[in-house]
Amino acid sequence: MKNPPLNWFKLTFILLGATLVLFIAWPLLRTILATAPGVLWQTLLDAEVRHAILLTGYASMIATALAFVTGVPLAYLLARSEFPGKRLVSGLINLPIVVPHSAAGIALLMVFGKYGPLGKLLSHAGLKFVSATPGIVIAMLFVSLSFLVNAAREGFEAVNPHLERVARTLGASPWSAFWRISFPLAWRGILSGLMLMWARGLSEFGAVVILAYHPMVSPVLIYERFESYGLQYARPVATLMILICLLIFSLLQLTASAKEARR
Numbered sequence: 001m002k003n004p005p006l007n008w009f010k011l012t013f014i015l016l017g018a019t020l021v022l023f024i025a026w027p028l029l030r031t032i033l034a035t036a037p038g039v040l041w042q043t044l045l046d047a048e049v050r051h052a053i054l055l056t057g058y059a060s061m062i063a064t065a066l067a068f069v070t071g072v073p074l075a076y077l078l079a080r081s082e083f084p085g086k087r088l089v090s091g092l093i094n095l096p097i098v099v100p101h102s103a104a105g106i107a108l109l110m111v112f113g114k115y116g117p118l119g120k121l122l123s124h125a126g127l128k129f130v131s132a133t134p135g136i137v138i139a140m141l142f143v144s145l146s147f148l149v150n151a152a153r154e155g156f157e158a159v160n161p162h163l164e165r166v167a168r169t170l171g172a173s174p175w176s177a178f179w180r181i182s183f184p185l186a187w188r189g190i191l192s193g194l195m196l197m198w199a200r201g202l203s204e205f206g207a208v209v210i211l212a213y214h215p216m217v218s219p220v221l222i223y224e225r226f227e228s229y230g231l232q233y234a235r236p237v238a239t240l241m242i243l244i245c246l247l248i249f250s251l252l253q254l255t256a257s258a259k260e261a262r263r
Helices: 008-033 037-045 047-080 086-098 101-112 117-123 133-157 161-169 174-202 206-211 218-229 231-262
Strands: none
Touching (some): 008 231, 037 231, 047 086, 047 133, 101 206, 174 231
């Protein structure tokens, strides 16, 4: 019996794909394996490192909460309504993905800085953005809100509008139809968007460093230690952040798997 002919088409694609996977995995694994567990533990005991990690997670969580309150209603409108300028709004929502984040930081500084219109106004209420946690939050919000809005929009688009119309004919108000029909059925997509946005906020550097070098979040701390002391001092902090991101990625995969299993 003859062996089946070698599928060169499939083999070529496998090799090309494997090259890209290796390009991603090799630097990450080398960074993790180059740091001894003892060094990693000592780094975690460093108060400055712990504060930077906690601040990063906290600020990204606040940014995600703000996007949830404002972005989910917008996502619902984009999924359900036709209105003038809808394409423009969709484009603006996706614009932060392509704008260089350092440029985004400058743009935010022009509005929320000491002499910016909102910055000057809110400073009278004691709210400061430059070199302060609120500045970190709005930087993370600006660069990562697209992930939540797009995921929520896809979630709402997957819900049959007929279900809402049936609920309305049975006497449900628009609010009741939204909270009892649309939101629960779109929740998996919204949850994925929340996690993606939060995870993206953890890695933000360019916009944050323009608005708030201090207090330092983890990406800024890694940069500061690398610039001041070199690779050996920055690598343990980078390893901790890579491990945290891998954990978040695993949770995202589990969420996606659960979503597929329920279909």
